[in-house]
Amino acid sequence: MVTNVTNFSRSGLYDWMAQRVSAVVLAAYFLFLLGYLLFHPNLSYADWHGLFSHNWMRIFSLLALVALGVHAWVGMWTISTDYLTAMAIGKWATSVRFLFQAVCGIAMFAYFVWGVQILWGI
């Protein structure tokens, strides 16, 4: 079984599943928000703030944010291992790829923390 240190998990199959599951969560969240905005044309602050003060919405949003982190990580990892290769860049490929993945990882963690602060810091 091929395992790679920098991928998300134990095996490629686990990543494959994680990406599908996170995609479904994100699709559900996106469609919900889109529906909400469509059905509330002239949205007032009270409605908008009210929506996000329900705990189920906060949890759903956080779940979506985690799913986004997972989805983006697996996606970006796949892209980086496809394109940032020795064949493409040559000698420095591994360090460039590692830096790229580190930046992605930090960005995703930062967004997650920021999201928690927004949702629970109201």
Added chain:
Amino acid sequence: MLFVLDKSLSSEEGFADVKMYLTSPLAKFVIWGLLSALLYHLVAGVRHLVMDTGVGETLEGGKTGSKIVIAVSVVLIVLAGVWIW
């Protein structure tokens, strides 16, 4: 996007500011661009999920699948444009 969410939830004025920003043509264009990319990604993603079940994995199936994805995406993107403007 998180910044806009934060601002819109912060207060009545923040919400008003966000609404005011969103009226500018540039903001609308950026949002329409983001939304279009997301809509296409969503449709293509759904196609991948369909293909995971084994449907549309042949060459012909793949071609028709792609055409469907592009057609559906174009429709959704135009609708999004109408909705935003």
